[in-house]
Amino acid sequence: MGSEISLFTLDTTTEIIYIEINNNNTISYLDDDFIRLVFPKNEVTIKSTQLIGKSLKDIIQLLFKNKVVDNHGNINVDNLALFYERQHNKNI
DSSP: OOOEEEEEOTTSOOEEEEEEEEOTTOSSOOTTOEEEEEEGGGTEEEEESTTTTOOHHHHHHHHHHTTSBOTTSOBOHHHHHHHHHHHOOTTO
């Protein structure tokens, strides 16, 4: 496994984003690594090899930069769809 983080809204215990860096227990073999982003409320899962090499902080900043999530924890569905199209690998 790798690293993982769950992001919650500040005023509730509602999980808005779950991020997992999955190295498939092969630290030195990178070809099978991917990052999984789950948006539970929106029922969207993104699996991406393009984000490998980025830290959890970098990925979260990318979500804010692409306006997928705002400072209040709201998910912009249209921007999430665009992010999905750019980042999701269908072959994982």
